[in-house]
Amino acid sequence: MTQSHAEFEARLRRIGAERYHDKHPFHDLLHGGKCTPDQVRAWVINRYYYQHSIPMKDAAFMSRVENSELRRIWRSRIEDHDGxxxxxGGIRRWLRLAEAVGLDPDYVASTRGVLPATKFAVDAYVRYVRDKTLLQAVAASLTELFAPQIHKDRIAGLLKNYDFADDSSLSYFRNRLKEAPKDVAFGLQWVLDHADTQEKQDAAANALIFKTDVLWAQLDALYSAYVDPARIPPGAWVPGDGMALAQAS
Structure with a gap:
């Protein structure tokens, strides 16, 4: 049976409560100041691959949208990241974080050293948005519903526990607290309005589950490679590589 808007929104929010990656143990380490400098660097390198792919994901989405009003509204997402x-823009802010933790931003931007599983997960998300229905593509973006709290926790935890953390290095997260609400408000309402059958509601809910899996898989790969069992796969970043000159000397 088709759920009301309120019931369906509650269903979507339960997915976040159960599956969002704020519950991953890597975030406990990161926000609690228990990550080594190299573990923080590995996170910055791998998360960059996700950040730099988001505008490509959104461009793939827009290429399929015939409604000019929807394209106009969605375009701001690309501008928020590309600048x-x-x-x-968010990509440049993320590279400033990379500089702050001692990495060469050109190395990070090259995406060399990104974990294979990170690439597979993020590339799968881009393909999903390119190939699935517009409803599924928009619904997959709704992990932003749950992002503000993790950004707040991250800002507080990094400022408390790491010397590199300051207003400049954490500007990406501060800006997302301002940018994301407009995106998620529009996306949520669009999904509620267009998921007007049980089949469409199920597809949208499964799209959101898929996206939580994408985020969780990235952290699983990071934890396995750099925390426990600390088995770095061939081709992935090895501590000491890609450092800024001042850090490498």
């Missing part, structure tokens, strides 16, 4: 004349 504009007035806004340096």
């Amino acid at each position: 504009t004349a007035e806004n340096e």
Whole structure:
């Protein structure tokens, strides 16, 4: 039976409560100040691959949208990450975080050293948005419903526990606290309005589950490679590589 808007929104929010990656043990280590400098660097390198793929995901989505109003609204997501004349953008802010933790931003931007599982997960997300229905693509973005709290926890935890953390290095997260609410408000309402049958509601819910799996898989790979059992796969970043000159000397 088709759920009401309120019932379906509650269903979507339960998915986040049960499956969002804020519950992954790597985040407990990171926010609690228990990560080594190299574990933080590994996280920055691998998370960059996700950040730099988001505008490509959104461009793939827009290429399939015939409604000009939807394209206009969605376009701001690309600008938030790629930047504009007035806004340096999230990708540049993430590279500033990379510099702060001692990495060469050019190395990070090259995506060399990214874990294979990170690439597989993120690339699968881009393909999902490119190939699935528009409803599924928008629903997959709704992990942003759950992001504000993790950004707040991350800012507080990093500022408390790491010397590199300051307003400049954490500007990505502070800006997402301002940018994400407009995106998620629109996306949530669009999904509620367009998931007007049980079949469509099930597809949207499964799309959100898929996206939580994408985020969780990235952290599983990171934890396995750099925490326990600390088995770095061939081709992935090895501590000491890709460091800024001041750090490497």
